[in-house]
Amino acid sequence: MSLFAKCLKFTTVALATATICAFGASVPQHIDIKPYQKVENVVVPLPNEVFGALNKLGSVNWHEYVRTNKGPNFPDRSRIALLLGTVIADGFIAVQAEDAPAVKDIGQRVQTLARAIGVERSITQHAKAITEAADKRKWESVRQELDRTQNSVQQAMNEVHDEKLSQLVSLGGWLRGTEVLTAVVAKRYSQEGAELLHQPDLLAYFQTRLKGMPEFNVPIIREINEALVQVRPMIDVGSARISAESVKKINEITTRLDYGIVTRE
Amino acid sequence: MGSRIFPRTIWFLAALLALRVSGIASVDDAQSFALQAAEPYIKEGFQVREDYWGGDLAAGEKKAVRQQLFKGNEYWFWLGTEVERAKVSVHVYDSEGKLAEQPDGWEKGHFAAAHVIPKATGSYFIIVAIEESPEERTHWALVYGFR
Numbered sequence A: 001m002s003l004f005a006k007c008l009k010f011t012t013v014a015l016a017t018a019t020i021c022a023f024g025a026s027v028p029q030h031i032d033i034k035p036y037q038k039v040e041n042v043v044v045p046l047p048n049e050v051f052g053a054l055n056k057l058g059s060v061n062w063h064e065y066v067r068t069n070k071g072p073n074f075p076d077r078s079r080i081a082l083l084l085g086t087v088i089a090d091g092f093i094a095v096q097a098e099d100a101p102a103v104k105d106i107g108q109r110v111q112t113l114a115r116a117i118g119v120e121r122s123i124t125q126h127a128k129a130i131t132e133a134a135d136k137r138k139w140e141s142v143r144q145e146l147d148r149t150q151n152s153v154q155q156a157m158n159e160v161h162d163e164k165l166s167q168l169v170s171l172g173g174w175l176r177g178t179e180v181l182t183a184v185v186a187k188r189y190s191q192e193g194a195e196l197l198h199q200p201d202l203l204a205y206f207q208t209r210l211k212g213m214p215e216f217n218v219p220i221i222r223e224i225n226e227a228l229v230q231v232r233p234m235i236d237v238g239s240a241r242i243s244a245e246s247v248k249k250i251n252e253i254t255t256r257l258d259y260g261i262v263t264r265e
Numbered sequence B: 001m002g003s004r005i006f007p008r009t010i011w012f013l014a015a016l017l018a019l020r021v022s023g024i025a026s027v028d029d030a031q032s033f034a035l036q037a038a039e040p041y042i043k044e045g046f047q048v049r050e051d052y053w054g055g056d057l058a059a060g061e062k063k064a065v066r067q068q069l070f071k072g073n074e075y076w077f078w079l080g081t082e083v084e085r086a087k088v089s090v091h092v093y094d095s096e097g098k099l100a101e102q103p104d105g106w107e108k109g110h111f112a113a114a115h116v117i118p119k120a121t122g123s124y125f126i127i128v129a130i131e132e133s134p135e136e137r138t139h140w141a142l143v144y145g146f147r
Helices: A003-026 A047-055 A075-097 A100-117 A120-135 A138-161 A163-185 A189-196 A200-211 A219-235 A243-265 B001-024 B027-042
Strands: B052-059 B063-067 B075-080 B087-094 B106-108 B111-116 B122-134 B137-147
Touching: A003 B122, A047 A075, A047 A163, A047 A219, A047 B111, A075 A100, A075 A138, A075 A163, A100 A120, A100 A138, A100 B075, A120 A138, A163 A200, A163 A243, A189 A243, A200 A243, A200 B001, A200 B063, A200 B122, A219 A243, A219 B063, B027 B052, B027 B111, B027 B137, B052 B063, B052 B122, B063 B137, B075 B087, B087 B106, B087 B137, B122 B137
Parallel strands: none
Antiparallel strands: B052 B137, B063 B122, B075 B111, B075 B137, B087 B122, B106 B111
């Protein structure tokens, strides 16, 4: 290496270090978050964010949780939105299980539900891409297309000012994700697994949103509202651990709600 | 007279066009820059969410996005704006207000990124800021990825 190249390398490293140091030094290590606690919106995670974290705690037999039953169609749009969220979450579970036939069935089901709610056009290309990627067992692409499907459905709803339906899609997905998370953790309890349930702000967010939906006066939404009140103290535990008993109880509650979303007329 | 009207018309049209271009710029443009910042990380196995969060802020203003993060996952947040002469920043704090990011976050003009490996599952605050900008209001968009 020439002297010039050595000097250049040294200068580059020194400059980079100085930049990082300057960056680190200027960032406050602690801030007062009180002004930000009024932030109403919480970013709702995708079901596969929690599934990914769960996978890192030990192997999960995802096949056990794959579900492809067609289920009924509902005339009520709020019920379809909840179901749609649940079915998209089922899609993520099928991807975890790498179950191509299930993924394809779910893709078709999503399309049917999207048609029923009037947003089919937004997802036609994604449904096709899901089938193609599942055939080729390109799981990363399937995951991405499921995410795009949910995003497109919600965007289409938001564009026609159906934000509340969009929130119900998120809620349906969260409930199904929580049902499976608690089922996995209840089977082999660990403190780390139970900690994944520590989502009090998300729960509060859903409670607030449901309060703003008096027009959706259907029994399942009332039931979800009541159930969230029951679940909250079990997961809003601060730095304490979430007990095995709580995990089991939350699983019972979310399983009951999921049954109501998927089957009840 | 005709020769005087012509340049005036051109100037008027140019001004109108400039106004329209600046008016057309939107959060969607900011999003494409945020995604541009995210691109190299996809190769490293990060799944970038389709959804994004955005708005507009004046220089010196901050905005918080509250987000549920899971211990065990690794996250990157990317912030972008279409205003190329703007400087932006993004930082992540836990629910106690303690800086929760790794030291390898970066700021490069109208792009910034923060890296988080959560020590606990819970709510985090993503603080986005327009540090400097020649515009009165600057669009911003935040995307994130996880693995």
